[in-house]
Amino acid sequence: MARSLDGLFFAPVSDQAPGQVGTRTRFAYHEQDGAVWAEYAGGDVVRGHLVGTREGDRLDFRYVQLRTDGTTASGHCVSTVEELADGRLRLAETWEWESAPGSGTSVVEQVTEHTR
Known part of the structure; x- marks a missing residue:
């Protein structure tokens, strides 16, 4: 069974x-x-939420966010959960905006108490 994301922080x-x-x-x-969700904020994002599902090491979710300039945005993301050599988790993401043109890839990694 894959390690749970529950209670973990990522950047x-x-x-x-x-x-x-x-x-x-x-x-x-x-x-x-099998359900995953997250709250996020920081930088150009005032508040964001994501919600979706997990099957094994694959996450499939939708996200919506409020930006510091007052605009909102939404999209879809598929992520693969990977374990790093030091035991932390990494999410390799492929995303696309649904509220505007654009797509890409990104990586988020688990942060510890000391790096939040």
Whole structure:
């Protein structure tokens, strides 16, 4: 059985374009019975939420966020859960906006108490 994401915190390893998540964004994940959800904020994101499902090491979710400029955005993401050599988890993501044109890839990694 894959390790649960419940109660874990994640941060992007690099910045995306303005108005998107970046290295100052923090995700607080929850997981129960195949459902995953998270709250996130930081950087250009005032508040964001994601909700979806997990099958094995694959996450499939939708996200919506409020940006610091007052605009909102939404999209779809598929992530693969990977374990790093130090035991932390990494999510390799492929995402696409549904509220505007655009798509890409990103990586978020588990952060510990000391790096939040």
